[in-house]
Amino acid sequence: MALPFVAMAEDQKTSDEDxxxxTKEKQFWSFQPPMAQARPAVKNKRWPSQRLDYFILARLEQKNLSPSMEADRRTLIRRVTFDLTGLPPTPPEVRAFLSDRRPNAYPKLPLVRYAEDQAHQVGSDSTMFYPNAYRYREWVIDAFNRDxxxxxFIRLQLAADRYRPSKESSPGPSKEENSSGATNDAPVLGGAEGGSNDLAALGFIGLGPKYYNRGxxxxxxxxxxxxxxxxxxxxLGLTVACARCHDHKFDPITxxxxxxxxxxxxxxxxxxKTADGKIIEGKVNADKMPPNTFHMVEDG
Incomplete structure (x- = not known):
């Protein structure tokens, strides 16, 4: 038996103040477009080596603090390597860095696959695997390397299949699909390189969780x-999913x-989907997935 409905008392009803x-919440600083700031004045003009340093030093001086001493090179390579890989540098990496006296000689660290696993496997079922997940990781690394x-970088991860790079543009009105899956009248991503290889960017969403009983x-x-x-x-730097059940309690998201x-x-x-546009239908065991397959989300 359902509980009887109880009318809310007048003093319990939500007021306008609640x-x-x-409009006010959207004026919060994090929702405003960034604006160029004038370089602050500092007392210790010898310490800054780049523009950002002036802002750091100005705040330190405001608190009557001084910058820490510069780390020696052996300490530096340990910090950088631990930060980027979670592992200490190897002796050859340390020696190579110590012998490289260039000012910008940060170590070219190996790209280790640390703690990658297939922990989501249930029994012997490998149809839920992403055997080519590394393609997205390599795409991100390559995106940084080619600046x-x-x-x-954002557009390709959200809609690489809907863009075509400049070199694949066609002067005609044809809507025939190119190798990336986008039609020839799709928006041109100015300056982008690649094409079909950029489909790996869609792994940003395509490598998300897949649940059983997906129907x-x-x-x-x-x-x-x-x-x-x-x-x-x-x-966006926001927990938008909180608004699935209610208006966000902290951010202006309804x-x-x-x-x-x-x-x-x-x-x-x-x-x-393979690089030539072929979709792998149905459930496929990881060991039978074609090596040129991308795991992605597309219109459908």
Whole structure:
């Protein structure tokens, strides 16, 4: 038997003061576009070696603090290596760095795959694996190495299949798909290199969790939530997924905002797709997945 409805007393009802002022909240500093700041004046003009140092030193001097002493090179390589790999540098790496006296001689550290595993396997079922997940990792590394502009870095991870690089542009009106999966009248990603290899960027979302019973709507909704949460945290710095059940309690994100974004992902599908555009249908064991397969999300 259901509990009887009890009307809320007048003094218990939500007042206007308890409502979120969305206009005011959106004025918070983190939602404002960054503005160029004048370089602050500092007393110790010998310490800064780059523009950012002036801002750090100005705040230190404001607190009557002084910068720490510069670390010696042996300490530096240990700090950098631990930060980037979680492991100490090898003796050859230490010797190579100590003998390189260039001012910008930071170590070229090996790209170790530390703590990568397949912990999500259940029994002998490997159809839920992402055997080519490393392709996304390598794409990110390559993007940094070729100094890919940040706006393109974001666009490709969200919609690489909907863009085509400049070198694949076609002057005609044809809508024939190119090797990246985008039609020839799709937006040109100015200055981008690659093409079909950029499909690996879609692993940003395509490598998300896959649940059993994926045909059920509530299971699909959980997958959409993960994608909303991933994009919100990584690219907006916000926990947007909190608004799945209620307006966000700390940030100006409403349930309407959440479901607008979740609706975008509701019109996508997770696929395994080769570089030539072929979709690998059905469940495939990891050891039988073609080596040139990308794990991605696309319109569908």
């Amino acid at each position: 409502q979120i002022n969305w 890919l502009p940040y706006d393109q 059920r709507l509530e299971v699909q909704a959980d997958e959409w939530e993960d994608r909303v949460d991933t994009v919100g945290r990584a690219m 349930m309407r905002d959440y479901y607008a974004l979740a609706g975008v992902f509701a019109s996508t599908k997770m696929v395994n």
